[in-house]
Amino acid sequence: MLIPFCKMEAQGNDFVILELIPALNTNLPSNLLAVDICKNHTGIGADGLVILLASEVADGKMIIYNKDGSRAEMCGSALRCCASLLSGYTGKKELKIETDNGIKMAYIKTDGIQVILGQPTLIKDNVMVEGINGNLIEIGNLHFVSYQDVLNGEEQRLGPILERHPAFPGPVNVEFVHPFSTTEIEMKVWEKGVGLTQACGTGAVASVFTGIIHGILSNEVKVNMPGGQVLIRKMDTGDFLLEGNVNKVFNGVYKWKI
Numbered sequence: 001m002l003i004p005f006c007k008m009e010a011q012g013n014d015f016v017i018l019e020l021i022p023a024l025n026t027n028l029p030s031n032l033l034a035v036d037i038c039k040n041h042t043g044i045g046a047d048g049l050v051i052l053l054a055s056e057v058a059d060g061k062m063i064i065y066n067k068d069g070s071r072a073e074m075c076g077s078a079l080r081c082c083a084s085l086l087s088g089y090t091g092k093k094e095l096k097i098e099t100d101n102g103i104k105m106a107y108i109k110t111d112g113i114q115v116i117l118g119q120p121t122l123i124k125d126n127v128m129v130e131g132i133n134g135n136l137i138e139i140g141n142l143h144f145v146s147y148q149d150v151l152n153g154e155e156q157r158l159g160p161i162l163e164r165h166p167a168f169p170g171p172v173n174v175e176f177v178h179p180f181s182t183t184e185i186e187m188k189v190w191e192k193g194v195g196l197t198q199a200c201g202t203g204a205v206a207s208v209f210t211g212i213i214h215g216i217l218s219n220e221v222k223v224n225m226p227g228g229q230v231l232i233r234k235m236d237t238g239d240f241l242l243e244g245n246v247n248k249v250f251n252g253v254y255k256w257k258i
Helices: 028-038 076-090 154-163 199-215
Strands: 002-010 013-019 046-051 060-066 094-098 104-110 110-120 123-131 134-140 141-147 173-181 184-191 221-223 230-234 240-244 249-254
Touching: 002 028, 002 076, 013 076, 013 104, 013 230, 028 046, 028 060, 028 249, 046 076, 060 076, 076 094, 076 104, 076 199, 076 240, 110 199, 123 141, 134 154, 134 199, 154 173, 154 184, 173 199, 184 199, 199 230, 199 240
Parallel strands: 013 046, 060 094, 141 173, 184 221
Antiparallel strands: 002 013, 002 249, 046 060, 094 104, 104 110, 110 240, 123 134, 134 141, 173 184, 221 230, 230 240
16 A cells, blocks of 8 residues: 655654545545654654544644554644644644644644644642652643652653553653753653653643743743754733644655555
8 A cells, every 4th residue: 555645743743644635534544644644663653653534623633652652632743734734735824733632723834833732731749759759741641740859860861650650540741841041941851652752742842831830940941852942922812822833854755555
């Protein structure tokens, strides 16, 4: 089976995207495809597979599968990639995108693409797990966020343990954060169903939200990740805005042996 795709990345958080518009749905076994196509050595190599479909209630619909074939509830990086593609189709600078977590707004700006991810929820404060103190945050998906004086590779050592720890109600993304100031942080991430990644948009929001509720950060923060920097802003409505650039890496056709 020949499958046309494009490869995109947002601060190194990379995706294989199937642009299936104008179709409203697909019969592809996307979970199985995600596992094969995202493999680094025998596939295209990516953190996830994104299915971009038409929508009856928005400008497009985004469905995401993690590298392990599990379905992802939300992804701020992939959302910005889809916004870029949809803007190219429609010419719009303001877009509505249907997701598993509801309709999200996206704005195409000169300095980057902005998406509104909604209002995070503090599920549990001061959780001690495997000797690490952190906060459990929901922003369309679950995050365990821990602030540290120094980042020394905890995400690589503890990420796989914390991801599916029985202390949590379900699998979590894990962020370790070090604040440089009230307006800038460093963040390292282990994503559920993927592993170490270069960036995570919802993780950046969860990390800034945690810093704000604990009086560490202001309402506008630069988040530095291994793959680059994004801007997070808490809006007057309480919603959180994520802004950053995206890049189309290449187009291709994947020969799937199924």
